[in-house]
Amino acid sequence: MYSHCKHKDSHDEFLKSDDALFHYTRSSVALEYILDSKLFKFSLLNNTNDPYEYKEKIFMATGWGWDECVEKNINLAKENINKILKKQVVFSSFCCNSSKNGNPIYGYSRPRMWSQYGEGHKGVCLVFSKKDISNTLEHDYGRESYVIFQDSMKYKDNLITGSRHHCLCADKDTFEKDTPYNFACKHIEAYYKDMFFCKQMDYKDEHEYRIILLTKSDRALDDNGIYINIESCLKGIILGDSFPKVYYPLIKDICKNLKIVLKYFHYEAGEFLLLDKS
Known part of the structure; x- marks a missing residue:
């Protein structure tokens, strides 16, 4: 699936590595917003199109020695969890490299992803370094201001079975030590994998990171989310098979200025080829 340009070998190896992350988007979004501003958006989790994430969570609660005050605080904790998930969490999604039956599946070479997220092969796939994104986030949104989680998505038939994230455990003295808000934060941090990194099995072919x-x-975050500078973590751009030719000069200039590699995901004679476009 690779062209035979020896001077591109190091970048081709990067594309196959665990450090490579791939983000499909429309050509207009890439050119007019991301690449022009060199900023990449992290959106509110509440803005996803998955009802598991945009709908309020329903919680059960267990414990001993409850009284009216504990029950009141438990209800406040439930409200706070949903408030935090709705207004205080931002995310961004990528494809990662994976394998099936021992065969590698590269994040850029997924025709369905090109069709669904890459504007029907007219869009682009932005190639990032996972390590450099992490370093940028740590520098710009360090641990003092944000808790940062990152992982590959796990896919399950049932998102409730086998998980305790929907069950709050509090005893009589729990809220002598914690406010309902702090209790809510601790619960989210304890069960973040079930809350943020699980999806229905039907999504499994996206191989999301x-x-x-x-x-x-x-405080609630702005509805526009937050933005990170991508100059140090964007490593390449891959054009879809039907990317508009009128934009070739512009995209080449952008890649030259950013010192990143430009490639082309081309379909020919029954197979997709990754070709150099620089």
Whole structure:
């Protein structure tokens, strides 16, 4: 699936590595927003199109020695969890390299992803370094302001069975030590994998890698989310098979200025080829 340009070998190896992350988007979004501003958006988790994430969570609660005050605080904790998930969590999603039956599946070479997220092969696939994104986030949104989670998505038939994230455990003295808000934050941090990194099995072919930022402040984040500078973590751009030719000069200039590699995901004679476009 690779062209035979020896001077591109190091980048081709990077594309196959665990450090490579791939983000499909429309050509207009890439050119007019991401590449022009060199900023990449992390959106509110509440803005996804998955009802598991945009709908409020329903919780059960268990414990001993409850009284009216504990029950009141448990209800406040439930409200706070949903408030945090709705207004204090941002995310961005990528494809990662994976394998099936021992055969590698590269994040850029998924025709269905090109069709669904890459504007029907007219869009682009931005190639990032996972390590460099992590370093940028640590520098710009360090641990003092945000809790940062990142992992590959796990896919399950049932998102509730086998998980305790929907069950709050509190005893009589729990809220003598914690406010309902702090209790909510601790619960999210304890069960973040079930809350942020699980999806229904039907999504499994997306091989999603997700990065989550949870603000430590109790203030709601702006509806526009947050943005990170991508100059140090964007490593290449891959054009879809039907990317508009009128934009070739512009995209080449962008890649030259950013010192990144430009490639082309081309379909010919029954197979997709990754070709150099620089």
